[in-house]
Amino acid sequence: MQQRVITVVLLIGLCFGLITLGAGVSSWRLPDNEQGYAPKQPIDYSHRLHAGELGIDCMFCHSAADKSRHAGIPSSDVCMKCHKVVTSSFDVLQDEMNKADEEKRKPKQIVSDELRKLYDTLALDETLQPQRGATAKSIPWVRVHNLPDHVHFDHRAHVAAEVTCQKCHGPVESMQRMEQYESLTMGWCVNCHQESTKTGINGKSVDAKTDCAVCHY
Amino acid sequence: MSDVHASLRSPLVTGDKTISDVTRDICAPMDRKPTALWWSAFGLSLTALIVGVAAVWYQIATGIGTWGLNKTVGWAFDITNFVFWVGIGHAGTLISAVLFLFRQKWRTAVNRSAEAMTLFAVMCAGIFPLIHMGRPWLAFWMMPYPNTRGPLWVNFKSPLLWDVFAISTYLAISAVFWYVGLLPDLATIRDRSEPGWRKRITSILCLGWNGSARTWLRYETVYLLLAGLATPLVFSVHTIVSMDFATAVIPGWHTTIFPPYFVAGAIFSGLAMVLTLMIIARKVMQLEDYITMTHIDRMCKLMMSMGCIVGLAYGTEFFMAFYSGNGYEQFVFKNRALGPFAWAYWTMVSCNVLIPQLLWSRKLRSTLPVVFVIVILVNVGMWFERFVIIVTSLHRDFLPSSWASYAPTSIEIATFVGSFGLFFTCFLIFCRIAPVIAIAEIKGAAHLKKRPPAESITEEKAA
Amino acid sequence: MNDSAKKTYWKSFAQRDGCLDANEADPHQAGPAPFSRRHFLEAAGFTLSLATLSGCGRAPEVIALPFVDQPEGMIPGRSQTYASTCAGCPAACGLLVGVRDGRPLKMEGMPEHPLSRGGLCAIGQALPLGLYDSHRLAQPLASGKVTSWEDVDESITRLLGEVKQGNGAVRFVTSTVTSPTLKAQIDAFLAQYNDAKHVTFDAVSCSAILDAHEKTHAARVLPHYKLDQANVIVAFGADFLGTWISPVEFTAAWQTRRAPTKKHPKMSYHVQFEGRLSLTGGNADRRYRLSPVEYGGVLSHLATTLSMLAGEDPPAGRLSESPIAATEIDHLAEKLWDARGASLVLCDSQDVSVQVLVNFINHLLSNYNKTLDIQRPSRQRQGNDADVLNLVEELKAGKVAALFVAGTDLTHNLPDHKAIAAGISKAKLVVSFAERQDDFASLAHFVCPDHHPLESWLDAEPVAGLVSISQPTLQPLGGTRSILESLARWSGDSDSAYDILRASWRENVLPRVEPRPFQAFWDKAVHDGFVNATPIAPTVSEFQSDTVALVDAEPSGDDYTISLYSKVGLTDSRHAHNPWLQELPDPTTKITWDNYVCVSPTAAKELSLSNGDLVRVETDEGSSVELPTLVQPGQHDRVGAIALGYGVRGTDRFADIGPKWLEGRPTVAPGELVGKNVASLIETRDGELQYTVSGVTLTKSGGRRDLASTQEHHSLEIPRNVAPHGAEVRDIIQETTLEEFAQDSHAGTPHAHHHGDTQLWAEDHTKSGHSWGMVIDLNKCTGCSACLIACQSENNVPVVGKDEVRRQREMHWIRLDRYYSGAGDDVSVAHQPMMCHHCDNAPCETVCPVLATVHGDEGLNVQAYNRCVGTRYCANNCPYKVRRFNWFKYEREDALQNLVLNPDVTVRTRGVMEKCSMCVQRIEEGKIAARQRDEPVVDGNIQTACQQSCPAQAIVFGDMNDPESKVHGAFEDPRRYRLLEEFNFRPSVAYLRSVKNREAADGGEHHV
Structure with a gap:
């Protein structure tokens, strides 16, 4: 009996192992190639909702993309521009409004689970008032696109050349959880630089250099 | 052929040997238990090797700063040792391939060990360019391989890249040449061995050698072709090594004489090392009948002529510096002879040019202790030649503000000692597991006694 | 069973992604136990290994923390510049502080400043490293123990009350105070006491x-x-x-x-x-x-x-x-x-x-x-030695009840330490404002550490009528407090330094400028960094000739005279904790990490001394000190020279600097300090502190201490025994005299064979866009070495320690070559900044096997650090020897100092080659900024760090393809020459020939 149990366990293990190995091989990548990296974020923020469905411009939140080498991760006050009012999904809020209307009462404050996390970092209580004695903290977002230290990528140059965000970041507007869409290897960068120099971007000719010193210094 | 052996020449094998004597004598060291002498030599070499491995480990873990190099002298012991070992590795191919093509039959006594020596020396040499890198774990970047870095490839203009190709080709060809030459002897060992692990291993290694005429025919063809293939390498390897310097702009490096000069020097040092090893081996392994004084005499003559070529090269360098009218060039050579490293320069000149002149005397050529001392000094001198070229050219170049000095650290010395450890450990193991003299070849080359029928029967039985 | 296997599966999958909760990973809960744990682990281990194989681990998770509320005007990743005033010394030069993501990183000179005109010295450049120093005091100390400001304030106020009641003497010692606000604050503080005096003591006084x-x-x-x-x-x-x-x-x-x-x-x-x-x-x-x-x-x-x-x-x-x-x-x-x-x-x-x-x-x-x-x-030197000597007498006599010391180390910088220390112990209240436990602070009852200048509000008036502001560029790193605030607290006020400064400006500065509303005036002043105000002129009388008398020169006998001087880059002991400055080679001697006795070659021969021999220096008053010798050509034969400001308490910390390995020696030997304090040799005569000490005997004492010099050979002349005929002197430095130059502006060009001007790889080096080049005027360059620290600060150049410098492995990207020429002891000195020349026909580029160093199409020789495998062939083949190799991993001895790193420049790992990049990060930044504005790059908008800081404006950098650029003009200058031109390396760096104002025939021994 025991022997059979072990055999079954081993077999099942082997199957799963082979399946994962197969999956792994199919997405085989070289060390340091983080293509497809989609870490779990502290708040389940959806680019699909914000950038896709609501059509918010990328630069609304990542406002430094045309001013600094970093596009910038929006500070919490940017979130609060909308989420001071929008505390849950629109349907839920609408339902509550209708219900409150019917019941002739003030609508209750409804806060979704994910947004609760945002308010928690900002030390806001149920009614979005600052909690006493608590200090607001930064949201510890996990970086998705990590270039090595010896690579200096500058958003400004690319924004100025009218390279779309999606060119490097992929179809962000359809991503529920942000992932690294492209391989971001040197060959990938160089390829785009060479192609753009040949064909131009949006009909405008560009001189995208492939000198080492463009990125490495 | 052997019947028309010229009696004017001294015989290649002395001691009135029969063919089976030859086999027995040469295989004897393999059949015996190792002697105390072998064990002590092996212990010494292994200790040196361990010291070297420890030094290399420490240096890779800590940084190249553990060497005595500085911002001005970027190469010293590392490349000196590299060129030194590559040079030693030269004689093997010269003796095996070039002398084979020229039908120099006396080579048969020394070619096997010379080839082995080549192999081990090139191994030692190969270590230095690897460990001298700041980041040796990235050495594979020197190889042109498809990568994800777009147009980034290797620099085909760089002599260091040529080195990679030259040395690896040389190592590969030398290894194949040595192995092919070993085939008939491996079969001999197989046939002589009692059933056991040795028999099993040798029967695999000898690739099914059956001693038939067809086997011999193919063997001879392959050997000849390989010899033809290896001969240009004798010239190409050190030519390319010399270009590490000759293509640089540093006065003292930037000279066109380097390729022939380096090849001559390499052969010179290689012969010296072969002689060193042979003098020891014939004594220790009682092979006086096979490596005779005639061999030593011829090797000495060859070495002396090479020494003269090297001396001519030294002189030419000075003349060219004088004749060029280039102040920087003139300074480097004056600085070599009279500057802070003059002691190294004069060591080099006396060991490589002056002392080998003693070999004009037949009497000295036939006095083994003298020959031994001379070849040791030539080894030393040739090491210093590389040191002089590398360090004295670098340490005082164009701008006096960046002149610097150089002294090796204990780590560098330990690494150098370690390379000798590796070399001798490998060589001593080789002496134990393979015939140091090409049995088959020497049988073909030497004029041997007809074997008595009785003995032949016993030998066949043993087989 | 399926269940257990599934758990196993999730375990491995989760671990692969690195987001597994610790509880889920517990194998004990993995399943029922019909079989032993051992068996289970076998099965689990098998599947785990397969799964691990399938996905080699992700890079470590990087957390990005955005602001909660982003400050207005703050853009992450962008450098912002604030006008301020340098507080490295009382010269108070104009400063532009480059702040990146809240960290001050790069100090630059303020080009509009009327005094410093855009220059900044090595000390000013090194300020940020002093800021990020964990050895600075972070809290006040009472009797050497950390305490709170409340306790300190309470105790000091109480003790001051007692002093006031007892009519005790209050003495406030500072180095020159150029700040009118601080001066007024000290005066107001002292005004509360009957016997109070502000004594100004300069470590090297005028x-x-x-x-x-x-x-x-x-x-x-x-x-x-x-x-x-x-x-x-x-x-x-x-x-x-x-x-x-x-x-x-x-x-x-x-x-x-x-x-x-x-x-x-x-x-x-x-x-x-x-x-x-x-x-x-x-x-x-x-x-x-x-x-x-x-x-x-x-x-x-x-x-x-x-x-x-x-x-x-x-x-x-x-x-x-x-x-x-x-x-x-x-x-x-x-x-x-x-x-x-x-x-x-x-x-x-x-x-x-x-x-x-x-x-x-x-x-x-x-x-x-x-x-x-x-x-x-x-107002840059206000030291009053008579006051100081008076104070010393008072201290010795025990007449001082309360002693305050700021900005200087009273005991370290004066002779007779022991007597002063004894005198200090008699005082009732001893307060130091030092930023660290220096000699005086260790005697003080209270140490009230002042902010670092980059953390505090202050002002300065270096020259009457020029008032400048010093503004903080980050929150104080520790619990330090501005001296302005400390004094206010002890006078019963609770104003902040900012309020005090504003009040002082409203009262004292505003009336001296054209009338306008204060806020507007203040905003402009803070923006500009300085204002021109009506000077408060002193009452000066006519020249009183009756005071003048000829001076009977003392005959210089056989005794030696010692000249005590302050060293460039390390003017006084306050900067001794800055490793950049300690490793800065002295512009003349090229020695780092030590002080020493300079003697002339003649004197050295007489005393049979050579470099590094220990020599005992004894004054006729009995003080003595033992230091290594440096043979210094050009020095007077009867004069020895020693630098002050060494032997500073706490510099034994540098024992840890630099790599540690088998043969590595510590920068500071156990129990020793960096150099030796020679203040004990200072004499007091005629009410002045004398830095010239006569009647000194020098004796060789036998021992040796190796000096770490960055230059081994000091002359353009080749050592006589190896000099080829006709090439005894190298024409690396080209010099001419004004007289010759006036006749022929090309005078001084050597007669050399030129091999044409062939481009080896013309098709590769098109330089169709920009072509960056640099010209250095050797006539303006003084060799002050400010560029060296500017470069070190900008490019994250590591400090390597004394032993590595001794091994000729310093990492500075700019080397200031210094050559002596001329016969005998009268030598002529030439300085030549030497950095990567960015050759068009670069010898380094062809030899790199992995293409780590290549030519950019804007004329730069580019080094890709991450591609470098470290064969060092490029460095060997560099004719200028400007490449630097990372022999070790150079970690900072103080982890806080990592904050000084410029994020725009890669920090190099061990085993890779590095060198001057012509500040390519600034070039790229300038080009991107210009593209952003849709404008061409304007000459002067891109400046290299060395060029920006050069007090002499000797460095011109720009686009040689731009016919309007300054560098283009400089390339046309008849004085222009390129080093080793005869080899046709075609460097992008050129020099302007040095012209000395001499008659052509004058002083044949002065030039070669």
């Missing part, structure tokens, strides 16, 4: 100049020297380009008259008399070796000759025999006389009678209010 002016002009002022107005400059010992009073300002002014052009072949004439070889002396047109004790003698002769020229009676007194030939003195006097009103005589003597004589000469030459301004005097 007190005699002020005292001499008190005699001759009845006002204790330091004139504001205007070197840009002077055609003839005669300096006696004053190292005005190196360390004296305000070197950046003086260099900036001096260089304006050091650039002769083809059209105007004119330049100032600079003569230096000195005992040691100073930076200034090395740059002089004519240099005389003169023992400092003989300055008076020469000045007397000069005064007498000039009086005759002026038709006046020479000053009274005996004229001793001149150490300099009479013809030379007549010649010099004539030159000075011809340049009346545009000449300047400077002297660093601490002998008041000598300084009076200097004033007399300047008066005779009608230089006052032309090249010396005493209406708008300098």
Whole structure:
């Protein structure tokens, strides 16, 4: 009996192992190639909702993309521009409004689970008032696109050349959880630089250099 | 052929040997238990090797700063040792391939060990360019391989890249040449061995050698072709090594004489090392009948002529510096002879040019202790030649503000000692597991006694 | 069973993604146990290994923390610049602080500043490293123990009350305070006590100049020297380009008259008399070796000759025999006389009678209010030695009840430490404001650490009428407190430093400028960093000639005279904790990490000393010190020179700096400090602290201490035994004289064979866009080494420690080559900044096997650190030897110092080659910024770090393809030459030939 149990366990293990190995091989990548990296974020923020469905411009939140080498991760006050009012999904809020209307009462404050996390970092209580004695903290977002230290990528140059965000970041507007869409290897960068120099971007000719010193210094 | 052996020449094998004597004598060291002498030599070499491995480990873990190099002298012991070992590795191919093509039959006594020596020396040499890198774990970047870095490839203009190709080709060809030459002897060992692990291993290694005429025919063809293939390498390897310097702009490096000069020097040092090893081996392994004084005499003559070529090269360098009218060039050579490293320069000149002149005397050529001392000094001198070229050219170049000095650290010395450890450990193991003299070849080359029928029967039985 | 296997599956999958909860991973809960744990682990291990195989781990998770509320105007990743004032020394140069993501990183000179004109010295550049120093005190100390500010305030207020009641003496010692606000604050604080005094003590003081002016002009002022107005400059010992009073300002002014052009072949004439070889002396047109004790003698002769020229009676007194030939003195006097009103005589003597004589000469030459301004005097050195000596007496007598010390180390910088320490112990209240436990602070009852200058509000008025602001650029890193606030607390106020400063400006500065609303005025002042205000002129009387007398020069006998000087880059002990400055090679001696006794080659021979031999220096008063020798050509044979400011408490911390390995030696031997404090040799005479000490005996003491020099060979001349005929001297430095230059602007070009100007890879090096190039004017470059620290700060160059420097492995990207030339002991000095030349036919590029160093299409020789495998072939093949190899991983001895790293530049790992990149990060930034604005790159918008900081503006950088650019113009200059041009490396860096203001025939021994 025991022997059979072990055999079954081993077999099942082997199957799963082979399946994962197969999956792994199919997405085989070289060390340091983080293509497809989609870490779990502290708040389940959806680019699909914000950038896709609501059509918010990328630069609304990542406002430094045309001013600094970093596009910038929006500070919490940017979130609060909308989420001071929008505390849950629109349907839920609408339902509550209708219900409150019917019941002739003030609508209750409804806060979704994910947004609760945002308010928690900002030390806001149920009614979005600052909690006493608590200090607001930064949201510890996990970086998705990590270039090595010896690579200096500058958003400004690319924004100025009218390279779309999606060119490097992929179809962000359809991503529920942000992932690294492209391989971001040197060959990938160089390829785009060479192609753009040949064909131009949006009909405008560009001189995208492939000198080492463009990125490495 | 052997019947028309010229009696004017001294015989290649002395001691009135029969063919089976030859086999027995040469295989004897393999059949015996190792002697105390072998064990002590092996212990010494292994200790040196361990010291070297420890030094290399420490240096890779800590940084190249553990060497005595500085911002001005970027190469010293590392490349000196590299060129030194590559040079030693030269004689093997010269003796095996070039002398084979020229039908120099006396080579048969020394070619096997010379080839082995080549192999081990090139191994030692190969270590230095690897460990001298700041980041040796990235050495594979020197190889042109498809990568994800777009147009980034290797620099085909760089002599260091040529080195990679030259040395690896040389190592590969030398290894194949040595192995092919070993085939008939491996079969001999197989046939002589009692059933056991040795028999099993040798029967695999000898690739099914059956001693038939067809086997011999193919063997001879392959050997000849390989010899033809290896001969240009004798010239190409050190030519390319010399270009590490000759293509640089540093006065003292930037000279066109380097390729022939380096090849001559390499052969010179290689012969010296072969002689060193042979003098020891014939004594220790009682092979006086096979490596005779005639061999030593011829090797000495060859070495002396090479020494003269090297001396001519030294002189030419000075003349060219004088004749060029280039102040920087003139300074480097004056600085070599009279500057802070003059002691190294004069060591080099006396060991490589002056002392080998003693070999004009037949009497000295036939006095083994003298020959031994001379070849040791030539080894030393040739090491210093590389040191002089590398360090004295670098340490005082164009701008006096960046002149610097150089002294090796204990780590560098330990690494150098370690390379000798590796070399001798490998060589001593080789002496134990393979015939140091090409049995088959020497049988073909030497004029041997007809074997008595009785003995032949016993030998066949043993087989 | 399925269940358990599934759990196993999730375990491995989760671990692969690195987001597994610790509880889920517990194998104990993995399933029911029909079989042993051992069996289970076997099965689990098998599947796990397969799964691990399938996905090699992700890179470590990186967390990005955005702001909660992003401050307005703050853009992450962008550098912002704030105007401020440098507090490295009282010269108070204009400063632009580059702040990146809340961290001040790069100090730059403020180009609009009227004094420093955009330059900044090495000390100013090194400020941020001093900021990020975990050895700075973070909390106040009471009796050496960490305490709170409340406790300190309470105790000090209580003790001050007792002092006040007992009518005890309160003494407040500071180094020169240029801040009007702080000065007023100290005065107000002291006004509460009956017997209170503010004593100004400079570690290296100019007190005699002020005292001499008190005699001759009845006002204790330091004139504001205007070197840009002077055609003839005669300096006696004053190292005005190196360390004296305000070197950046003086260099900036001096260089304006050091650039002769083809059209105007004119330049100032600079003569230096000195005992040691100073930076200034090395740059002089004519240099005389003169023992400092003989300055008076020469000045007397000069005064007498000039009086005759002026038709006046020479000053009274005996004229001793001149150490300099009479013809030379007549010649010099004539030159000075011809340049009346545009000449300047400077002297660093601490002998008041000598300084009076200097004033007399300047008066005779009608230089006052032309090249010396005493209406708008300098406030950069206010030390009053008489007060200091008085205080020492009071201390010894136990008369001081409360002692406050700020900005200086009273015990370290004065002789007779023990007696002073004993005197201090008698005081009731001893307070130090030091930022670390220095010698005095360790004796103090309370240490109230002041903010670092980059953390605090303050102001400065270096020259009457020029008031500048120092503003904080980050929140204080520790619990330090501004001295302004501390004094306010003890006077019962609770104002912040900002409020105090604003109030002071509203009251004192606003009325001195054109009337306008305060807030607007304040905002503009903070933005600009400085304001021009009506100076408060001192009351100066007419020149009082009756005070002048000739000085009887002491005959210099066989005894040695020791000249105590402050070293460029390490002017006083306050910067001794800055490893950048400790590793900065002295511009003249090229020694790092130590002080030493400089002696002339003749003296060295007499004493049979060679470099590194320990020598015992003994004064006739019995103080002695033992230091290594440095043989210094160009030094007076009877003069030894030792740098002050070494042997600072706590510098034993540098034992840990640099790599540690088998043969590595620590920078500081156990139980020792960096260098030795030689303040004990300072003599007090005539109420002044004397840095020239006569009657010294030097004896070889037997031992050795290796000096870490960055340059082994010091001459353009090849050592005689290896010099080829006809090539004994290398024409690396090209020099000519003004006379020759006036006749032929190409004078000084060597007759060399040129191999044409072939481009080896013309098709690869098209340089169709920009072509970056640099020209360095050797006539302006003084060798001050500010560029070296600017580069170190900008490019994250590591500090390697003394042992590595000794092994010739310093990492500085700029090397300041210094060559002596000339026969005998009278040497001529040449400085040549040497960095990567970015050759078009670069020898380094062809030999790299992995293409780690390649040519960019804008003419830069690019080094891709991450591609480098470290064969060092490029460095071997570099004719200029400017490549630097990372022999080890150079970690900082203090982890906090990592905050000083510039995020724009990769930090190099061990085993890779690095070198000057011509600040390619700045070039890329400038190009992107221009593209962003849709404009072409404007000349001058991109500046390299070295160029920006150069006080002499000797470095020009720009696009050579731009015909309007300054660098293009400089390339056309007839003085332009390229180093090793005959080899056709085609470097992008060129030099402008040095022109010395000498007659062609003058001083054959001076040039080669």
